[in-house]
Amino acid sequence: MxxxxxxxxxxIEEQPIFSEVNAASAEVWNSCLMLMNFYQYQRGYPHAHRDFYFGKDCEGWMDKKLTHPLLHSQSRQAVLQRYFKSWKSYSALKKSGSIQQPKPPSKRKNDMTxxxxxxxxxxxxxxxxxxxxxxxxxxxxxxxxxxxxxxxxxxxxxxxxxxxxxxxxxxxxxxxxxxxxTETPGTGEEVVGVDIGEIHPIVSHDGQDTHIYNGRYIRSLYRYRNKVLAEFSQTISRCKRHSKRWWKLTRRKWRRIRKIDNQIKDALHKQTSKFVKYCQTKGIGTIILGDLTGIRNNMSYGKRANQKLHQWAFGKIDELITYKAKSVGIKVKTIDESYTSQTCPKCGNRKKPTNRNYTCSCGFKYHRDGVGAINIRQKYLGHFGAPVVAEMGSTRMAPPLGFRLEVPVASS
Ligand SMILES: [Zn+2]
Structure with a gap:
């Protein structure tokens, strides 16, 4: 099942033991870093060797060496697992070459979940x-x-x-x-393709209809967040670091940011719930998501903070869709989405869209965000580049239907 x-x-209310425990987890993490250097040195690798992932053997060796007087043995093991998970994703990133300079876990911590x-x-x-x-x-x-x-x-x-x-x-x-x-295993036969984008959080196509979930409200929240951050850092930079006023403003800043983050989270929840509910009523059995690593790397970011936020939101959308869909028995699959936004669904020609409408020399014309979703679905079904428009039995496809999130305007 x-x-x-x-x-x-x-x-929860703070207790003095909390910070002691999280400091203890950080101590275990720091021991992992030290033991890794020792392990590599013992085996004749140069200090802090970065090109090789030391697998299960090293994990077992380290597990025997690690102890902590305060932490439960399984909490200690959780740190170790997190450390090796981080090594694994580093080596995967390095192999795929998708991120410029991935780093292995090497930073010491003062506290840790x-x-x-x-x-x-x-x-x-x-x-x-x-x-x-x-x-x-x-x-x-x-x-x-x-x-x-x-x-x-x-x-x-x-x-x-x-x-x-x-x-x-x-x-x-x-x-x-x-x-x-899962209570009810999926019974639906239908397949829906989903394009997760910067402009619209979700664009879906199920073979008949294209739906666009409007991202304006979420984008306005992002802009507002950046504005708040900028305003505060200007005021805070004028104070003496760690002074009474500095702390007061810093605390106030994070309170504001936390509130906005919760509004963003809430909006993402609403949009994804609406989408999954729609899939349920339509008898969708499988949701196809484009692999987002591509988008993340193709986007240019102004600031590091921005990048973090965008990555978080993108990751969040597919995470939310995945868990909500699975809880009602809908399967979720991820495919490589390269060229899906550029290929004409009618004749298979490749062309980058220049404005909000995708126009092909064959006469095909459609909202550009819908094209990605159509092609993601086609790619999964194995008809990528084959004419869909003819298959749909009409010369003109239904225009996409927009969904706007009905929410109050962001306030401070
Ligand atoms: Zn065409």
């Missing part, structure tokens, strides 16, 4: 102290005891997979990740 994960975030696995998590519901979650540390250490809100759904406890203790912009949060089985 297919399964899917769902996450939930919960804000701590992960607790199932056996270290216990939910308690007492009459006196209400709902709580207990997190285990190393043997002999007292457990961390965190109160939960009274409306917390305890029935989810059996599905819990991991729990992360995070610190972000002055706020402590718990990230629960739950594992569920």
């Amino acid at each position: 297919p399964s899917f994960y769902r996450t939930q975030t919960l804000k 701590t992960r607790f696995k199932k056996s270290a998590i216990r939910f308690v519901e007492g009459t006196l102290f209400g709902k709580r979650v207990e997190l285990s540390l190393a043997k002999g250490q007292p457990k961390i005891d965190i109160p939960l809100p009274s409306n917390f759904d305890m029935s989810k406890a059996e599905h819990i997979a991991t729990l992360d203790l995070c610190y972000n912009y002055g706020q402590w949060t718990l990230h629960f990740s739950y594992k569920y089985e």
Whole structure:
């Protein structure tokens, strides 16, 4: 039976132990860095060798060497897994050549999110102290005891997979990740192609209709975020670093940013939910997403911060579609989307669109964002470059239908 994960975030009150635990995770991470240098040196590799991924053997060797007096053994292992995952993605990136200069994990950390696995998590519901979650540390250490809100759904406890203790912009949060089985395996036969773009977050084509989910509101939030950041950094730069006023403004800045980020997140949730709901009613069995690594590298960014944000949003859209679709039994597949925005769906000629309409010498004319979605679908079905317009039985395709997100204008 297919399964899917769902996450939930919960804000919690600070406890002194939290920063100790996250500092401990960072210490384990720093030990990984040191042990890797030692491992490489022992085997005659130059110091901080970067071109080779040391696999399972090294992981097992390191696992035996790592200890920590405070952390639960599985929380310690989670750091190790994260360290090697980071090596794996570094070597994959290096191989694919898609990013200019990938870096292996080499930066020391002062604090790091701590992960607790199932056996270290216990939910308690007492009459006196209400709902709580207990997190285990190393043997002999007292457990961390965190109160939960009274409306917390305890029935989810059996599905819990991991729990992360995070610190972000002055706020402590718990990230629960739950594992569920899919209730209804997908029955739909239809296939929908999805183009995730900068202008419109989602453009879909299901063989008949093209739908465009408007991205104007989300883009305005991004612009607003950048504006707020710029304004604050100007004021903050005039203060003495770490002075009382500096801290006050910095805290205020992140409070504002966190609020905008939540609005962006909320908008992405609304758009993706709307799309998945539509797929369900249409009997869609498979959603085809274009592989986004291409877009990320083709886009030019003004600032580093911008880039981070865009990457986050793109990653978020396909992540959200994937988990929402899987939870209702729709399959999600990813294909390489090269040339899908340039190829004419009618005659197969390649031409880069110059404005918002795609026009081909064969007479084909369509909204440029729809073309990408049509071709992604065709590519998956194996008819890429074959005429779709004829297949659809009409000389003129239905114009794309737009969906605008009905939301209030961003306010401070
Ligand atoms: Zn053409």
